[in-house]
Amino acid sequence: xxxxxxxxxxxxxxxxxxxxxxxxxxxxxxxxxxxxxxxxxxxxxxxxxxxxxxxxxxxxxxxxxxxxxxxxxxxxxxxxxxxxxxxxxxxxxxxxxxxxxxxxxxxxxxxxxxxxxxxxxxxxxxxxxxxxxxxxxxxxxxxxxxxxxxxxxxxxxxxxx
Amino acid sequence: xxxxxxxxxxxxxxxxxxxxxxxxxxxxxxxxxxxxxxxxxxxxxxxxxxxxxxxxxxxxxxxxxxxxxxxxxxxxxxxxxxxxxxxxxxxxxxxxxxxxxxxxxxxxxxxxxxxxxxxxxxxxxxxxxxxxxxxxxxxxxxxxxxxxxx
Numbered sequence: 001x002x003x004x005x006x007x008x009x010x011x012x013x014x015x016x017x018x019x020x021x022x023x024x025x026x027x028x029x030x031x032x033x034x035x036x037x038x039x040x041x042x043x044x045x046x047x048x049x050x051x052x053x054x055x056x057x058x059x060x061x062x063x064x065x066x067x068x069x070x071x072x073x074x075x076x077x078x079x080x081x082x083x084x085x086x087x088x089x090x091x092x093x094x095x096x097x098x099x100x101x102x103x104x105x106x107x108x109x110x111x112x113x114x115x116x117x118x119x120x121x122x123x124x125x126x127x128x129x130x131x132x133x134x135x136x137x138x139x140x141x142x143x144x145x146x147x148x149x150x151x152x153x154x155x156x157x158x159x160x161x
Numbered sequence: 162x163x164x165x166x167x168x169x170x171x172x173x174x175x176x177x178x179x180x181x182x183x184x185x186x187x188x189x190x191x192x193x194x195x196x197x198x199x200x201x202x203x204x205x206x207x208x209x210x211x212x213x214x215x216x217x218x219x220x221x222x223x224x225x226x227x228x229x230x231x232x233x234x235x236x237x238x239x240x241x242x243x244x245x246x247x248x249x250x251x252x253x254x255x256x257x258x259x260x261x262x263x264x265x266x267x268x269x270x271x272x273x274x275x276x277x278x279x280x281x282x283x284x285x286x287x288x289x290x291x292x293x294x295x296x297x298x299x300x301x302x303x304x305x306x307x308x309x310x311x
Contacts, residue, residue: 017178017182020182021178021182021185024182024185024186024189025185027189028185028188028189028192031188031189031192031193031196032192034196035192035195035196036197038197038203039305039306039307040217040305040306041209041215041217041303041304041305041306042212042214042215042216042217042218042303042304042305042306043215043217043218043222043273043301043302043303043304044212044214044215044301044302044304045218045271045299045300045301046299046300046301046302047298047299047300048289048293048298048300049293049298050290050293050294050298069282071282075279075281119282119283119286120282120283121281121282121283122281122282122283123281123282123283124278124279124280124281124282125210125230125276125277125278125279125280125281125282125285126210126211126278126279127282128210128282128285128302129210129211129212129215129278129302129304130210130212132212132302133212133213133214133215133304136214137214138214139213139214145214145216154286154289157283157286157287157290158283160283
């Protein structure tokens with residue numbers, strides 16, 4: 001429906017644009033002031049009941065694979081130890097070791113195994129997330145997520161140095 | 162300097178406002194789409210670790226409780242900032258609230274841990290242990306979605 005802005009007498013009726021422009025600019029200023037670029041965040045879900053709460057027979061699954069993360073005095077990662085193998089500071093090597101262990105060459109898929117992270121008290125948390133990333137999966141060349149080990153738990157905390 | 166809008170013949174010259182209004186509405190639409198009101202649980206002091214596998218959850222987290230651990234070892238939850246030792250009373254209160262809420266199982270609640278990338282891992286573990294002692298079992302370690310350089 002077309003709104004005619006000419007009245008019966010033929011005079012042109014002008015719409016008052018000023019209030020609308022005022023409001024529009026106020027809205028624009030509000031959105032500009034509140035705008036903030038936030039990087040998307042994601043979660044690593046972990047189910048960790050308290051050890052003493054477990055009831056029933058002990059689990060018959062394989063014992064968890066231990067990944068030991070040692071820290072330097074300043075909290076930086078010193079070495080990664082996977083079983084008996086020292087892997088330096090390379091989480092890529094850790095991922096390769098995990099892949100070899102669960103044998104995901106036949107096709108990426110989650111494993112029922114469990115990884116226990118044994119970390120020094122003063123280790124910077126970013127390396128824990130690095131280790132969790134390395135053991136839980138990887139991105140395939142075609143951009144898909146290949147899962148490795150999803151069951152992750154922490155070893156009892158080590159004493160503060 | 163004043164811009165005179167009247168021509169010599171005294172006729173009123175109107176500027177065409179349409180392109181400006183079009184652009185302004187487009188800008189408003191852009192900012193409206195991108196505005197994020199869910200920043201209440203994000204403290205700028207927390208610099209999250211990054212992970213290439215950190216993907217936003219497909220479904221909303223059930224009864225989320227966000228705990229933010231600073232490098233100093235304090236925990237920010239909502240507007241409160243408490244030392245690590247003071248977390249358990251807060252969590253106990255949250256647990257009581259969840260228990261009092263009908264159709265809510267507090268054991269299904271998820272503790273979202275937003276720890277600073279330089280926080281000590283031992284403190285993160287102490288925080289997790291405090292949550293476990295109250296009765297929470299589901300945890301989500303939050304990380305920034307980014308290409309990793311490991």
